[in-house]
Amino acid sequence: MARLIEKTPCEALLPVTCGALSLREVVGDRITSVAPFRGQATKLAAALKKLGLSWPEPNSANAKNGASIVWTGRDQAFLIGADPDSLAGHAALTDQSDGWARIRLEGPGAADVLARLVPVDLRGFEPGQALRSQLGHMMMVLTAPAPGAFEIMVFRSMATTAVHELHHAMKAFAARSAV
Amino acid sequence: MRITCPLCGTRDRREFYYYGDAVYADRPAGGAAPAAWDDYLHLRDNPAGETRDLWYHEAGCSAWIEVTRNTVTHAILSTRLVAERGGTDGAAPKPRTKGKSA
Numbered sequence: 001m002a003r004l005i006e007k008t009p010c011e012a013l014l015p016v017t018c019g020a021l022s023l024r025e026v027v028g029d030r031i032t033s034v035a036p037f038r039g040q041a042t043k044l045a046a047a048l049k050k051l052g053l054s055w056p057e058p059n060s061a062n063a064k065n066g067a068s069i070v071w072t073g074r075d076q077a078f079l080i081g082a083d084p085d086s087l088a089g090h091a092a093l094t095d096q097s098d099g100w101a102r103i104r105l106e107g108p109g110a111a112d113v114l115a116r117l118v119p120v121d122l123r124g125f126e127p128g129q130a131l132r133s134q135l136g137h138m139m140m141v142l143t144a145p146a147p148g149a150f151e152i153m154v155f156r157s158m159a160t161t162a163v164h165e166l167h168h169a170m171k172a173f174a175a176r177s178a179v
Numbered sequence: 180m181r182i183t184c185p186l187c188g189t190r191d192r193r194e195f196y197y198y199g200d201a202v203y204a205d206r207p208a209g210g211a212a213p214a215a216w217d218d219y220l221h222l223r224d225n226p227a228g229e230t231r232d233l234w235y236h237e238a239g240c241s242a243w244i245e246v247t248r249n250t251v252t253h254a255i256l257s258t259r260l261v262a263e264r265g266g267t268d269g270a271a272p273k274p275r276t277k278g279k280s281a
């Protein structure tokens with residue numbers, strides 16, 4: 001039988017630092033895509049409430065006790081760090097845990113680093129907000145786990161490129177700041 | 180050029196993929212006359228002025244959007260989700276304003 005080696009998406013790539021900026025991988029949480037069935041919004045809301053969460057409006061996220069739910073598109077959200085079983089019957093649930101690389105960027109100037117890669121003004125982006133946009137040419141889910149910190153989610157297959165582009169932007173920002 | 184996604188808000192044009200005239204969303208019913216299919220497949224207005232077309236928020240939320248814009252001024256006049264415009268699956272489409280010349 002094949003011996004499979006478990007690796008994280010950014011294994012051997014992260015962490016990296018650049019001045020006061022740091023880039024590290026976030027691992028271990030279960031990720032489930034939640035797409036509500038028609039007419040099930042009320043029951044889904046009740047099931048989420050038991051997890052301390054609520055269905056996110058577009059461009060928002062909410063969290064409680066290590067679990068979070070992030071808006072990711074029309075009638076779709078990602079439940080992160082929680083068991084989705086209690087939502088069964090109210091929404092289509094799809095395990096996405098191994099499909100995404102999650103990368104946390106933080107430190108002074110983090111928004112300026114992302115300004116080089118993301119076509120959205122992220123000054124003032126704060127916990128509770130979520131958005132879908134691009135990181136370079138990669139589709140991205142972006143949240144703010146803490147003030148001044150960003151969590152970037154890209155497809156796992158894009159992990160190396162995402163780390164490369166982010167690290168490059170961090171170095172360029174640091175070099176420019178030193179002038 | 181910036182387009183307002185009804186869900187995400189105002190975004191750069193690079194996040195969107197252009198599909199074509201919004202008439203693509205008004206597919207004739209199954210038993211429609213050949214002339215209706217001919218119109219649907221091949222005949223398009225080419226207005227100098229207001230027009231409507233379909234855009235896909237490809238690098239954003241993945242929603243299909245109907246954009247009303249002006250081909251002369253490049254102004255984006257309004258946007259709405261294709262899911263909310265009606266007219267799909269052979270259902271009666273909402274009236275479509277023909278392009279006006281400027």
Ligand SMILES: [Zn+2]
Pocket residue numbers: 184185186187188236239240241242
């Ligand atoms: Zn959108």
